[in-house]
Amino acid sequence: MFVRDAKARCPHLTVVPYNFDAYGEVADQFYGILHKYCTKVQALSCDEAFLDMTECLHDNPEEVTERMRNEIFGTTKCTASAGIAENRLLARLATRSAKPNGQLFISSEKVDDYLSTLPIKALPGIGYTVSDKLKSKEVEHCGQLRNISKDALHKDFGKKISNMLWNYCRGIDHSVVEAVQETKSVGAEVNWGVRFNENKDADNFLVNLSREVSLRLQGCGLQGRTITLKVKTRRKGAGEPLKFMGCGDCETMSRSTTMTGATDNLVTLQRIARQLFAALHVDVKEVRGVGLKMSKLEHADLGRGAQQGNMLKSWLGSSSEKLKKQCSERTCFLGNSDGILTCQRSCRSHYQ
Known part of the structure; x- marks a missing residue:
């Protein structure tokens, strides 16, 4: 339930403020437990991770998963849900089905049955535009989507999205669990609480967002040559989002530019961000919502190298504090009320 709805029902509700120190402590405990059971852990956030359990195949993955969940609860007093399947996609979907505080194993024999009635909008990466277009063709479930040829999907959605749709509705996912990931971009994005009354508000936001990206680049010992600005705007006719101050139904647009030399300079980032926004x-x-990202990364000057080289290794390491808090893609989840694990029987696990 959203806080807005809760306060409407209980006007005298006391809302407890965030406690980021406690979150960090629990995240450390959470990842410490995961690494006890598995060496290949891909962190996505402070409470989400994928585990490649192939090395644990001599044990029953469901029993191993249950032991991890019990230890997580015993140590942190936070429940954890887990999905176990043959790849990341299915493990992630299994995790959603396992909530709250449960686990689900989708064996290869059960994949077709599980996906046949699964709503297409439940697939990761499927937004309003794609799901609405398919719904207009009376295609709302993966079982129905399987009846559409790949050529027809290419015609309607283009090669990238059509390939993803064709594979996902069949439970196909070739991505692997990566304990250490190469950093291809550094950025920051805000999609909650973004409301501007005038151009000055937007300008101040861009200034602060550029500062955050500059600090992250410097913290990683990196500089970038391509800067990309992404902006989400309310879709025409869309009402207020269910989540208070959320982004809701939006259209996304972006602009980017590539410089001759790499930089992490704050003034440069602010200037270009303003230019891209105006365009x-x-x-x-x-x-x-607004996001700013630097790509085509290079190592910063050796003047800052030694210290930041160590910081970069720390940021990239799957067991490091940085990676626990700053990850992308899906793997393992943990929340204050429920967390996830995902396993694959080659074997992948997903925790939240």
């Missing part, structure tokens, strides 16, 4: 010609009152 989008958006009504600032309709903006619901």
Whole structure:
């Protein structure tokens, strides 16, 4: 339940503030337990991770998963849900089905049955535009999607999205669990609480967002040559989102530019971010999310190298504090009320 709805039902509700120190402590305990059972852990956030359990195949993956979940609860007093399947996609879906505080194993024999009635919008990476277009063709479940040829999907959605749809509705996912991931971009994005009344508000936001990206680059000992600005605007006719101050139903647009030399300079980032934002010609009152990203990364000057080289290794390491808090893609989840694990029988596990 959203806080807005809870307060509407209970006007005298006391809302407890965030406690990030406690979150960090629990995240450390959470990942410590995962690494006791598995050496190949891909962290996605402070409470989400994928585990490649192939090395544990001599044990029953369901029993191993249950032991991990019990230890997580015993140590942190936070429940954890887990999905076990042959790849990351299915493990992630299994985790969702396992909530709250459960675990689900989707064996290869059960994949077709599980996916046949699964709503297409439950697949990761499927947004409003794709799901609405398929719904207009009376295609709402993966079983129905399987009846559409790959050529027809290519025609309607293009090669990238059509290939993803074709594979996902069949439970196909070739991505692997990567304990250490190469950093291809460094950025920051905010999609909650973004509401501007005038251009000055947007400008101040860009200044602060650029500062955050600059600090992250410097913290990793990296500089970038390509800067990309992504802006989400409220879709025409869309109402207020269910989540208070959320982004809701949006359209996404972006602009990027590539410089001749790499930089992490704050003033440069602020100047280019402003230029890119102006080039989008958006009504600032309709903006619901803004992201700034640096790519085509290079190592920073050796003047800062030694210290930041160590920081980069720390940020990339799957067991490091940085990676526990800053990850992308899906693997293992943990929340204050429920966390996830995912296993594959080659074997992948997903925790939240």
